[in-house]
Amino acid sequence: MPGSPAAAAIRFERVGKSFVKKGRPVMAVQDVTLEVPQGSITGIIGRSGAGKSTLLRMVNGLERPTEGRVLVGGQDVGAARGAPLRLLRREVGMIFQHFNLLASRTVRGNIALPLEVAGVPRAETRARVDELIAQVGLDALADRYPAELSGGQKQRVGIARALATRPKVLLSDEATSALDPETTQTVLELLGRINRELGLTILLITHEMAVLRDIASHMAVIDAGRIVEAGATYDIFTRPAHPTTRSFLAGVTGATLPAFIAGRLLDSRPDGPSQQVIRVTFAGTHATDPMLASLATDLGIAANILAGAIEEVGTRPFGNLLIAVDAARAEEARAHLERHGLLTEVLGHVR
Numbered sequence: 469m470p471g472s473p474a475a476a477a478i479r480f481e482r483v484g485k486s487f488v489k490k491g492r493p494v495m496a497v498q499d500v501t502l503e504v505p506q507g508s509i510t511g512i513i514g515r516s517g518a519g520k521s522t523l524l525r526m527v528n529g530l531e532r533p534t535e536g537r538v539l540v541g542g543q544d545v546g547a548a549r550g551a552p553l554r555l556l557r558r559e560v561g562m563i564f565q566h567f568n569l570l571a572s573r574t575v576r577g578n579i580a581l582p583l584e585v586a587g588v589p590r591a592e593t594r595a596r597v598d599e600l601i602a603q604v605g606l607d608a609l610a611d612r613y614p615a616e617l618s619g620g621q622k623q624r625v626g627i628a629r630a631l632a633t634r635p636k637v638l639l640s641d642e643a644t645s646a647l648d649p650e651t652t653q654t655v656l657e658l659l660g661r662i663n664r665e666l667g668l669t670i671l672l673i674t675h676e677m678a679v680l681r682d683i684a685s686h687m688a689v690i691d692a693g694r695i696v697e698a699g700a701t702y703d704i705f706t707r708p709a710h711p712t713t714r715s716f717l718a719g720v721t722g723a724t725l726p727a728f729i730a731g732r733l734l735d736s737r738p739d740g741p742s743q744q745v746i747r748v749t750f751a752g753t754h755a756t757d758p759m760l761a762s763l764a765t766d767l768g769i770a771a772n773i774l775a776g777a778i779e780e781v782g783t784r785p786f787g788n789l790l791i792a793v794d795a796a797r798a799e800e801a802r803a804h805l806e807r808h809g810l811l812t813e814v815l816g817h818v819r
């Protein structure tokens with residue numbers, strides 16, 4: 469049941485976290501209420517310093533909230549101490565941007581580490597490590613040292629190590645930020661497969677919208693410590709409500725304004741004849757052509773197409789079309805498009 473504690477793998481309840489920095493209090497996280505659905509891949513996006521790491525570190529008890537609670541599997545992480553906290557931490561694996569591998573240990577040795585710490589018998593550890601190595605596709609590299617591995621291979625070791633204690637939740641702190649685009653894709657695919665096959669809930673933080681587009685079913689946008697927008701990734705990509713979300717999206721949606729228009733774009737309508745530049749977004753596979761044709765035949769409004777692209781969020785398509793119409797008729801045109809289920813956003817005006 470959505471909204472019930474049982475459906476959430478992680479719940480943030482009015483969470484706040486303040487630090488003292490140079491003698492002054494800094495609110496890193498403020499009044500965050502958020503549910504991470506069981507079995508989801510949920511992404512939190514924000515700029516540098518927005519509070520992403522702090523939020524993530526409260527999930528495994530590396531930081532404690534100064535207000536509110538963080539619940540993992542219904543248990544209050546901030547209130548746990550000693551043995552119960554250690555048990556909770558075993559339920560929460562974590563992977564890092566810079567992998568955090570021990571240089572002195574082989575792939576096998578790194579993956580075995582959390583099992584050794586947990587006091588798992590040697591034979592059992594060995595069998596489990598073999599299983600993990602196969603799971604992340606590192607069979608040929610089991611006896612190599614981190615210095616002999618590529619970034620993508622190191623992150624696979626990080627993932628295997630994080631999975632060793634069979635956690636219910638995996639936290640990912642910018643896990644692909646240090647990787648090239650191709651390697652990023654292979655690591656994201658691995659995370660997607662683990663999520664599906666093990667039913668593992670993944671909570672990731674990123675500053676890249678493309679990461680969310682490719683693997684997150686749910687997402688939240690954090691700005692200056694506060695969640696400004698949260699929901700299903702597809703809904704947010706197709707109907708972004710907050711300016712911060714829109715500015716993140718501007719970089720990843722396929723349709724961008726041609727430079728010769730972007731350079732001339734005015735915020736408000738100038739005096740004299742002008743055109744309004746509009747972004748039209750359509751979800752699903754609806755074609756916009758008939759809509760533009762009907763703009764012309766029904767209303768006699770001609771639209772100039774400036775750019776267009778079909779995007780995919782997960783496996784669901786949505787389209788983006790940038791058009792310019794006579795500013796005097798623009799309101800009518802947008803109302804017509806909206807009536808037919810398309811979303812419109814005014815980007816500006818050109819003379």
Ligand SMILES: Nc1ncnc2c1ncn2[C@@H]1O[C@H](COP(=O)(O)OP(=O)(O)OP(=O)(O)O)[C@@H](O)[C@H]1O
Pocket residue numbers: 487488489494495496514515516517518519520521522523
């Ligand atoms: N241990 C700490 N002591 C003092 N201030 C801190 C501490 N940890 C974080 N902060 C401050 O809290 C705010 C949020 O930091 P946080 O690292 O959570 O942001 P972030 O979104 O993860 O940024 P980045 O992407 O750069 O890592 C920043 O102003 C940061 O300086």
